[in-house]
Amino acid sequence: MRIAVIGAGGVGGYFGARLAAAGDDVTFVARGRHLAAIREKGLTVRSPLGDLRVPSEAVVPSISDLDAPDLVMVAVKLWDTEDVARQLAPLAEGGAAVVSFQNGVQKDTVLRRHLPAGSVLGGVGYISAFIEEPGVVVHNGTLQRLVFGEYDRTESPRARAFLDRAVAAGIDAEISADIExxxxxxxxxxxxxxxxxxxxxxxxxxxxxxxxxxxxxxxxxxxxxxxxxxxxxxxxxxxxxxxxxxxxxxxxxxxxxxxxxxxxxxxxxxxxxxxxxxxxxxxxxxxxxxxxxxxxxxxxxxxxxxxxxxxxxxxxxxxxxx
Missing domain, CATH: 1.10.1040.10 (N-(1-d-carboxylethyl)-l-norvaline Dehydrogenase; domain 2)
Structure with a gap:
């Protein structure tokens, strides 16, 4: 699966690295000192479930650098959602699914203001992880779970495909019948x-x-x-x-x-x-x-x-x- 991860912090860095280690084509969008460190040494994830390293070529500085992903995982801080949504519009209009694993209950409302409503899946992530230093994400404990689903409560092929990839990556994952x-x-x-x-x-x-x-x-x-x-x-x-x-x-x-x-x-x-x-x-x-x-x-x-x-x-x- 071709997956783009917007934000390579605790949530995006950890789950994206797990998917990449399982063989998915994962590209991270990062910025600032974190971007510079990943470009120099790759992304390191330290976890009680096993450490991971993502190569430096898997990161880009801009959403415009992404090449037709099947699914986009949004994992930026909430104040960046509006700007990210605007930049994701061409990808979503081209058929990419978009699922946010951000905090809060207003995130998908913001995404749907800029993206085709049908492109947006709902999602929640459960993990304690953070950027310890630029280029390094630390996972605390063993909790690492993703739950996602369609807002119309159907079990769509794209949700099933993502579930299969998450499970193959060793992620505790589930499709929700009532994602709201x-x-x-x-x-x-x-x-x-x-x-x-x-x-x-x-x-x-x-x-x-x-x-x-x-x-x-x-x-x-x-x-x-x-x-x-x-x-x-x-x-x-x-x-x-x-x-x-x-x-x-x-x-x-x-x-x-x-x-x-x-x-x-x-x-x-x-x-x-x-x-x-x-x-x-x-x-x-x-x-x-x-x-x-x-x-x-x-x-x-x-x-x-x-x-x-x-x-x-x-x-x-x-x-x-x-």
């Missing part, structure tokens, strides 16, 4: 994990082990469930308790990519996570005080370390739009 619900179920957990680990500045073990922060984690997730149900998504009313039990099974040291970005002084996906829950709640008349508080607490860091950005007076909403 699946995306929201991931969103419930993701907002809880990202919001609380970032606000508390500690991994999940600390968050779930303290009565106060554990209650915060549950309430943050319960608010996401309430917003999703108000939007018509068939989430179980008690799904937050289900996800809290799931959090109890995670490695104590596990954290979120937003917490990692916060500690590194990087820009945050805040406006698409707790900020998005708060904004959607306001639109739907659903109370979201915990998510609003987290969005407000982290607002000064939305564009990165305030000291490094000059302490600019920027609201979370303004930051999310940039």
């Amino acid at each position: 619900r699946t995306i929201w179920e991931k969103f419930v957990f993701l907002v809880g994990l990202s919001g609380t680990t970032s606000a508390v500045r500690q991994p999940i073990g600390v968050v779930r082990g303290d009565p106060g922060s554990r209650a915060l984690l549950r309430e943050v997730m319960h608010e996401v469930v309430a917003v999703g149900r108000a939007k018509g998504v068939a989430l179980d009313p008690g799904f937050a308790d289900d996800r809290l039990a799931f959090c109890d099974t995670l490695p104590a040291a596990m954290t979120s990519s937003m917490h990692n970005d916060l500690l590194r002084g990087n820009r945050l996906e805040l406006g698409w996570l707790s900020g998005a829950v708060a904004d959607l709640g306001a639109e739907l008349d659903v109370a979201t005080p915990r998510n609003r508080a987290i969005a407000d607490i982290l607002s000064p860091y939305a564009l990165g370390d305030p000291a490094a950005t000059g302490g600019a007076d920027v609201s979370a909403a303004e930051a999310a739009s940039r």
Whole structure:
């Protein structure tokens, strides 16, 4: 299968490398120091499931350099989605399928603004991985799962073909019969994990082990469930308790990519996570005080370390739009 991976970070770098190792024709689009390092030494993935190395010729600097892929995996930060979608239009119009494994519940709406609606599959990824240094991606733990599917709930030949390739690559993968619900179920957990680990500045073990922060984690997730149900998504009313039990099974040291970005002084996906829950709640008349508080607490860091950005007076909403 000819696969393009837009973004060679934790998600794109890891899953793309697994597919390449299984014999698929995978091309990565990267930029900056990460691109330069991959061009010089290739992409290295360090994982408890086995280390991988992708050769330097598998990376290009621009989407315009891609040559008619069968499927495009989008794995960039959420603020880049609009720009990426515009650049992907010629490929999608030429028949390429596009599946985003980004965070959030608004990503595919953005993609469909620029791409043929039928070209977009829904997708979610489950993994803890990040760029340790330019050219090197580190996978934490053994969780590595992709779930994807068509929005019309059919099991299409292209979804089946991608499933076959993912399974052949040793990836835990599944086709979802209701991908919108699946995306929201991931969103419930993701907002809880990202919001609380970032606000508390500690991994999940600390968050779930303290009565106060554990209650915060549950309430943050319960608010996401309430917003999703108000939007018509068939989430179980008690799904937050289900996800809290799931959090109890995670490695104590596990954290979120937003917490990692916060500690590194990087820009945050805040406006698409707790900020998005708060904004959607306001639109739907659903109370979201915990998510609003987290969005407000982290607002000064939305564009990165305030000291490094000059302490600019920027609201979370303004930051999310940039």
